Every structure is written in C-alpha cells, then in structure tokens.
C-alpha cells in the first residue's frame with residue numbers, strides 16, 4: 001500500500017529536499033508551509049516528476065493550536081512518516097531582539113513540533129509502524145550567544161527526540177533527530193541579513209553544506225532508525241566540543257564565530 005509522509009516547511013530548503021526524496025520512494029505527500037506560492041510550485045514539480053499525490057496545507061505553524069487544526073484536516077489519513085522541519089533563525093542580543101518573533105519561534109520549534117508528534121504518534125504506535133524525523137541543529141549542543149532562543153529551542157528538540165526515541169524502543173516506531181551544521185538555504189541568508197542590519201555589513205564565510213546532501217544524510221538515518229544524525233566529520237567533532245571545553249568556553253567560541261562570520 002502507498003505510504004504517506006507529512007513534511008513541515010516543505011516549500012524550500014531542506015523540507016523541499018525531503019519531499020523529493022520521499023516522492024522518489026513512492027510516498028504520497030502532505031506538504032505544509034506558510035509560503036503558499038512556493039508550496040504550489042513544489043506540488044506542480046513533484047506531481048509532474050513522480051507518480052504520487054500531493055496535498056498542500058498552508059499554515060502558520062507558529063500559531064497556537066495549529067497542530068490540532070492539521071490533525072483535523074488529515075481526516076483520519078494514516079501518516080507513515082512525519083518530518084518536523086519548519087524553522088527559522090533570529091540573530092541579535094536577547095535584550096534587543098523582537099519578542100513577537102521569539103514567541104513565534106518557540107511555538108514553531110517547540111510547541112507545534114511536540115504537539116504534532118503527539119497527535120500523530122498515537123496512531124503510529126497502535127499500528128507498530130512509523131518514522132519521525134525532527135530537524136534540530138548543531139546549535140543544540142551548546143549555548144548560542146547572539147542566537148540564544150534559536151540554540152535553546154534546538155536543544156529542546158534534541159533532548160525531546162532522544163527521550164521519546166528511547167521510550168519507543170520495541171514499538172516499530174523510530175524517532176530520528178537531524179542536527180545539521182550551516183547549510184546553504186534561505187535560512188542562512190535571512191539570519192545574515194538580520195546581522196547585517198545590526199552591523200551594516202553582511203559577511204558570511206561558512207563552508208556550507210548543500211541542502212540536498214544534508215537532507216539525504218538525514219533521510220538515510222531516518223530509514224535506518226538512527227536516533228541522532230549529525231552530517232559531516234567537522235560537525236560531529238563540534239557537537240562533542242563540550243567533552244573538551246566547559247560550556248562557558250563553548251559559549252565564548254560560538255559568540256566569536258557568530259561575530260566573525262556574520263558581523264565583522
């Protein structure tokens with residue numbers, strides 16, 4: 001029977017790449033994003049290239065109760081794969097940043113991802129089958145001065161995912177958390193523009209991975225049922241920085257990297 005995957009933030013970047021990988025493996029897709037125009041373009045492209053059905057839900061995933069609205073819209077559709085991918089970054093010192101944007105981020109990264117997982121997981125467990133992929137970040141492994149809420153919210157996603165992956169052992173349902181380093185998508189451009197607003201300069205010299213290679217790495221890890229997936233040897237090393245330096249020293253390093261790459 002044809003499987004169905006639900007992907008958030010599917011209109012661009014990693015979400016778009018996950019959608020192509022799932023389509024290529026014959027999944028019908030439910031794609032969710034706030035960007036209606038790009039979402040429609042993705043549907044046209046995927047339905048032309050693959051023999052699958054694509055349903056779109058245009059939603060602002062930072063709104064309270066949006067996960068329940070999505071569950072209602074699914075109309076008892078069985079979901080075999082859930083990818084909680086939508087997210088955005090916010091640059092600046094916490095005392096200056098916009099609380100409305102931060103509240104949106106906390107809702108999007110934490111509340112909606114958690115609630116959607118809860119609403120879809122129940123059915124997966126009763127069927128003894130299902131795969132969940134949560135998109136965290138390398139940011140999850142240490143405090144992140146100048147992107148404090150972003151780093152903290154990604155830490156939540158890592159911890160939450162690892163905990164439920166453990167609870168679900170033996171159920172046939174797996175949870176994978178992908179922790180990419182800097183990846184070439186609109187995300188990085190937006191964060192750098194925020195930094196440029198603060199410094200009147202925009203310099204980004206990260207050696208960024210492509211969205212297709214990062215998505216493929218995460219997708220394969222999800223298929224294998226791996227719990228934590230960190231693409232790239234340097235990123236794996238950076239994720240274990242806390243073994244070699246204190247968290248305070250790691251915070252200093254992150255701050256220096258943010259300042260150097262985004263504002264100097």
Ligand SMILES: NC(=O)c1ccc[n+]([C@@H]2O[C@H](COP(=O)([O-])OP(=O)(O)OC[C@H]3O[C@@H](n4cnc5c(N)ncnc54)[C@H](OP(=O)(O)O)[C@@H]3O)[C@@H](O)[C@H]2O)c1
Pocket residue numbers: 008009010011012013014015032033034035059060061062085086087088089108135136137138179180181182183184185186187188
């Ligand atoms: N790129 C990186 O360097 C990097 C590194 C580590 C982790 N990540 C994570 O990877 C995930 C995907 O990001 P990406 O790099 O692929 O960025 P992206 O190209 O900007 O894609 C994110 C998508 O999510 C959508 N979105 C944002 N806020 C939303 C909301 N409130 N409701 C519904 N959709 C929303 C965006 O729409 P709009 O464009 O209209 O806002 C966009 O289509 C994020 O969780 C991000 O934190 C990215």
